[in-house]
Structures are given as structure tokens and as C-alpha cells.
Amino acid sequence: MPEETKYSANSKPKFWNDPEKRALLFQVLMVGTVILFILYIVSNTLSNLETRGISTGFDFLSQTAGFDILLTLIPYDATYSFGRTFVVGLMNTMLVSFLGVVLATLLGFIVGIARLSHNWLIAKMAAIYVEVFRNIPLLLQIFFWYFAVLQVLPSPRQSIELFGGVQLNVRGLYLPEPVAGNGFGWVVLAFVAALILSFFLVRWAKKRQDQTGQYFPAYWASIGLVLGMSGLTFLLAGSPITWVDPELVGFNFKGGITIIPELSALLLALSIYTAAFIAEIVRSGIEAVDHGQTEAASALGLPRSRVLRLVVIPQAMRVVIPPLTSQYLNLIKNSSLATAIGYPDLVSVFAGTTLNQTGQAIEVIAMTMGVYLLLSLLVSLFMNWYNKRVALVER
Numbered sequence: 580m581p582e583e584t585k586y587s588a589n590s591k592p593k594f595w596n597d598p599e600k601r602a603l604l605f606q607v608l609m610v611g612t613v614i615l616f617i618l619y620i621v622s623n624t625l626s627n628l629e630t631r632g633i634s635t636g637f638d639f640l641s642q643t644a645g646f647d648i649l650l651t652l653i654p655y656d657a658t659y660s661f662g663r664t665f666v667v668g669l670m671n672t673m674l675v676s677f678l679g680v681v682l683a684t685l686l687g688f689i690v691g692i693a694r695l696s697h698n699w700l701i702a703k704m705a706a707i708y709v710e711v712f713r714n715i716p717l718l719l720q721i722f723f724w725y726f727a728v729l730q731v732l733p734s735p736r737q738s739i740e741l742f743g744g745v746q747l748n749v750r751g752l753y754l755p756e757p758v759a760g761n762g763f764g765w766v767v768l769a770f771v772a773a774l775i776l777s778f779f780l781v782r783w784a785k786k787r788q789d790q791t792g793q794y795f796p797a798y799w800a801s802i803g804l805v806l807g808m809s810g811l812t813f814l815l816a817g818s819p820i821t822w823v824d825p826e827l828v829g830f831n832f833k834g835g836i837t838i839i840p841e842l843s844a845l846l847l848a849l850s851i852y853t854a855a856f857i858a859e860i861v862r863s864g865i866e867a868v869d870h871g872q873t874e875a876a877s878a879l880g881l882p883r884s885r886v887l888r889l890v891v892i893p894q895a896m897r898v899v900i901p902p903l904t905s906q907y908l909n910l911i912k913n914s915s916l917a918t919a920i921g922y923p924d925l926v927s928v929f930a931g932t933t934l935n936q937t938g939q940a941i942e943v944i945a946m947t948m949g950v951y952l953l954l955s956l957l958v959s960l961f962m963n964w965y966n967k968r969v970a971l972v973e974r
Contacts, residue, residue, distance in 0.1 A: 624941070639937045640665070646932060648923045650839055661933050668928035669950060675845055675924065676911045676954070682850035683910060684903075687857025692887070694862045705858065713855035718916055720852055725844035725920045732840075735831050744824035744835075752838040753825035762816035769812035770805065777801035841922035845914070853910045860902045864895035896969050904962040908955050915951070925950060 594600055628635055640662035647657050652670045655663055693705035712720070730749060733739065738748040746753040777800075784797035813819075825835030868891050876886040918927040930947040934940060 628941075633938060635939070635941065637939075637942055639939050639942070642937070644933070645936070648928055649921070650842065650923050661929075661937060664933050665925075665929050665946065668923065668925035671923050671928070672911075672914055672917075672925040672950070673954070675842060675849070675917065675922070676914050678846055679849040679853065679910050679914065680907050682846070683853040683857055683906070686850060686854035687906075688861050690854060690858035691861025691865070694858060695865060709855045709858050711855075712851050713859075715852075717848060717852045717913055718919060721844060721848040721916060721920060724847045725840065729840040729844055735827060738827075738832070744822070746825055746832060748832075749840070750831060751840050752843065753832045754836040754838070755822040755824045756835045758821050758823055760819035760821060762819040765816050766809060766813045766819070770809045773805040773808040777804055780804070839922075841917070841920050844920055845917050845922050849910055849913060853906055853913075856906050856909075857903060860899050860906065861895070864897075864899035865891055867898045868894045893969070897966075900962060900966045900969065904959060904966075907958050907962065911954055911958065912951060 591597075625635065641660050643657075644659055644661050644664050645657050648655055648664065648667055650671060651667050652674065653667065655667050690705045690708055693701050694709070696702045696705070732747060732749045735748045735750055738746040738753075740746055744755045780801055781797045784795040784800075788794055823834050825832040825837075827833075872890055872894065873886060876890040877883075881889070914924060915926040917924040918931060921927065925947055930943055934943040937943070
């Protein structure tokens with residue numbers, strides 16, 4: 580038989596000579612090996628737990644916790660269950676993460692823009708801020724704010740009265756608590772109605788500018804609308820809010836809103852540390868915008884503030900958002916360092932105290948890791964959605 584007939588172009592290669600089938604086989608073998616390894620680890624762990632008499636499962640979540648928590652956003656005391664401690668720790672983690680993201684973003688954008696200021700002093704101060712705070716470990720910064728700043732404040736009897744009944748001492752910051760009275764519901768309705776009207780006002784202003792080119796200050800008008808409608812309704816309803824000031828009773832203040840020093844120290848450290856990285860991201864994003872864009876906008880007679888807000892920042896955001904997402908994720912995960920100063924976050928309350936009392940290490944650690952994984956995935960999902968909205972539309 581001729582050689583060219585034996586290996587014609589249409590003949591199929593053998594299985595071992597087909598790269599695609601060979602790659603598929605190796606992937607199947609790899610996945611099978613990983614599954615067998617995981618099954619071995621699980622089986623070995625369950626066997627060791629059974630040998631040591633350690634029970635598994637999630638029944639411990641319904642048992643009484645028997646310990647108090649320093650800060651709770653929902654009703655809680657020692658009679659509640661371990662499942663409740665998980666919720667309390669989760670809410671405390673989400674509280675400090677949310678506030679940290681907001682403050683770090685605001686501070687980071689201000690410092691990032693200040694880095695490019697034509698004012699020599701402002702630019703240098705911003706550069707010093709970035710170089711100082713991003714090169715000091717976060718844990719040391721948490722210790723600095725907690726032990727060197729907040730723990731040297733005076734005792735409750737020698738509290739520092741700031742303004743309007745606000746008290747500051749070593750046990751925290753005490754604020755007057757607003758208590759809503761009759762008629763406050765009308766203020767809420769007016770606030771919601773103003774927000775809805777503002778939404779339609781912004782849409783109308785954008786459509787009008789696209790059609791006619793005329794600019795309307797919709798955002799400033801929206802702020803005035805919200806404040807005006809809410810404030811006017813508040814006055815017409817007879818100012819239905821009373822303030823409960825904190826009062827010194829015995830050795831500490833009672834009443835009002837208390838911000839514990841652990842929360843303040845953690846929030847300060849997380850915000851300032853992350854803002855240093857965000858500032859550099861913002862600076863690099865602004866510098867990535869072609870200088871011709873700025874010159875063209877200035878040639879139209881736009882003031883520098885509007886050039887920055889309408890031309891530079893929107894284009895810089897396309898560069899800023901991906902690394903900004905990473906910083907948000909880092910901040911959320913870094914909040915677990917709260918256990919170093921006793922802030923009752925998820926790691927401290929659930930993966931710490933609850934784990935020590937129940938001994939359910941696998942379940943507790945798995946739940947804690949799952950929470951951080953879920954929070955990170957949700958933040959990534961939202962930021963990726965926003966990134967697609969501001970991305971350039973290509974045809």
C-alpha cells in the first residue's frame with residue numbers, strides 16, 4: 580500500500596497522538612486525583628474527631644452562648660445562642676467594613692487629587708501622608724490609635740466635652756441620641772419623595788443637556804430639594820425629634836449613642852492605611868488621562884474644578900476601578916485584625932470565643948471563611964458591574 584494513501588489528510592490521528600484528547604484525559608485524571616485527596620482528608624479528619632470524642636455538626640448554634648459582647652447592633656445578652664453570636668459578629672464586621680470603605684474612598688480621592696495640586700505645600704503634604712501610612716504595618720497602626728491615642732484619654736469623670744453634649748473619654752465617644760416623636764413619619768415620607776424627584780430631575784437634566792447642550796446644575800438642585808423639602812416638613816410637623824444626652828451615672832455615662840474606642844481605633848487605622856493606597860491609584864488614574872483632554876476642556880472656558888469633575892475623573896475611573904476593587908477587598912479582610920484590640924468582629928466573637936467554648940473548629944472556621952469569601956465575591960460582583968457601566972462602548 581502506498582505511504583501517501585496510508586496517512587491521508589482525512590485520516591483521524593490515534594488517541595495518543597491527538598493533543599485535545601490527551602489534554603482532556605490529563606484534566607480528568609487531575610480532577611479525579613484532587614477529589615480523592617479531598618475525600619481522604621475529610622475521612623481522616625472525621626475518623627480523628629470520632630477517636631477523640633469530638634462531635635461534629637451545627638447543633639451547637641442553638642446552645643446558649645453564656646457570654647456578653649461589647650458592641651451589638653441587635654438585641655443580645657448572655658442568654659442568646661451561639662447562632663446569635665455569629666449574627667452579631669457578622670454585623671459588627673460589616674459595620675466596620677462599610678464605614679471603612681466609605682471613609683477610605685473619600686480620604687483617598689482627596690489625597691490623590693491633592694498629590695497633583697499646583698500648590699507645592701499641599702502636594703508635598705499629600706506625598707508625605709502616602710509614604711508614611713502605606714509603609715507602616717496595619718497592625719502597628721491599629722495599636723498606635725488604640726494604645727497611644729485613645730487609651731491615654733481621661734477617665735469618665737474628667738471627660739472632654741466637645742460640643743452639644745458630646746463627651747469623649749477613655750471608654751469611648753458619647754453622642755446625644757435622637758428620639759423620633761409623633762409626626763416624624765411625614766419627614767421620612769418627604770425625604771423619600773425628594774429623593775424620587777431628584778432622580779427624575781437628574782435624568783431630565785442629562786437628557787436636556789444631550790439635546791440642547793445646555794448645562795443644568797442638577798446635583799446641587801437635588802441637594803437643595805432634599806434638604807428643603809425635609810427641613811420644611813420637619814418644621815411644619817413641629818420638630819418631632821428630641822435629643823437624649825448621655826449622663827454620668829456612677830463610674831460611666833448612660834444614655835445616648837456610644838462609640839467604643841475599639842471601633843474608633845480600628846476604623847481610623849483601616850481608613851487611613853487603605854486611603855494611602857487609594858490615593859496612589861487615583862493619582863495614577865488621573866495621570867493616565869491624556870493631557871490633551873484637559874487642554875481641550877480648558878480651551879472651552881471650563882473652570883478647573885469642572886474640568887476635573889466632568890472630564891478627567893470620569894475617564895480616570897476606568898483605570899481606577901479595578902485596583903480600587905482590590906483595596907476594598909483588602910480592607911474587608913484586614914478588618915479581621917480587630918481581634919488584636921478586642922473589637923467584637925466575626926473573628927473575635929465567633930472564631931475566637933465561640934470556638935474556644937464549643938470546640939467545633941471545623942464548622943466555626945468554615946463558616947467564618949465562608950462569610951469573608953461571600954462578602955468579597957459580592958463586592959467584586961458589584962464593582963465589576965460598575966466597571967462595565969463606566970467602560971468605553973466599542974463597536
